[in-house]
Amino acid sequence: MSAAPLPYVLGAILAMAAVTVMCRATPFLFFMKRKPPAVVDYLQKYIPPMIMTALVINSYKGLSFAARPYGIPEIASGLAVALLHLWRRNTLLSIFSGTALYMVLIRVM
């Protein structure tokens, strides 16, 4: 197997690391000296629920209903996680049970 030249690979990794940390640090650097405007206070409160909604939808975006198993393992296991968590509010129980159910369903369906 012909490997890519090491300086190129390490250079690309360095660039990726710099860009990623820049994305993560931008808001902190921007508001280090200045006070965030009131609208940022408002957004701080409602961004987490909105992002969690988008991340759940992101997990389901590639789902195909056109062919077997019609997205049933994903939907059923996800509902099981949500209902179990509403009922018992035990994070590990909800996640382990839902994941186990999913692993079974994708093998039998």
Place this chain on the structure above:
Amino acid sequence: MSSSVDRRATRAAFEASVPVLLGYITIGIAFGLLLQRSGQSWWIASVMSLFVYAGAAQFMAVGLLAAGTSIAEVAVLTFVLNARHMVYGLSLLDRFAACRRFKAYLVFALTDETYGILTTVSPPPGVSPEAFYARVSALDQAYWVIGSTLGALIGGLIPFDTRGIDFALTALFIVLLVEQIRSVKKAAPYLVATAASGLALLAVGPTNFLIVAILAAIVGILPFRKALP
């Protein structure tokens, strides 16, 4: 800080991070295996997971590096994929304001999953938020580094059928969403985010969906400022 408080912080952080343990080890193994099979030395996987630490971007990089894509293009694509993290920080300004020693690391290590835990799970009573945040962040990254290194070294030898275990991360996001609904009992943010996600899927398709959805949600929640507290 006394050592019993330290132990409680570590214990709580470990418990909060167990779902990430399942997801990051298995997805990390998949990443390491893929990278090693693309012709890279095994330790490149560890270096990437230590210094880049961004799952989706690392998977993307496997193909880009194998194809010899220019470093400038790699940087631009990484930016498009990770721009959503700018928004994450925006909602952590207050939470991280009191952090000192570990603040730089907390910002560096802010993945989707760690963000979800830090914004949703409260530190146990008596434990400083920073101590809890730092432990969750470091544990999550340790799982990712260990998983990707294992995958690159011995991924091909793993005899178990782990297919589907990565559903743990989907389950984690569902649990965190349920917890958000318990604490933010207003319909607007969830409806706005769902509508924004639908529009984003229609507009750009699944590939760059997340950043478009999040930006659209932020714009969409602004008109509710008078109505929400």
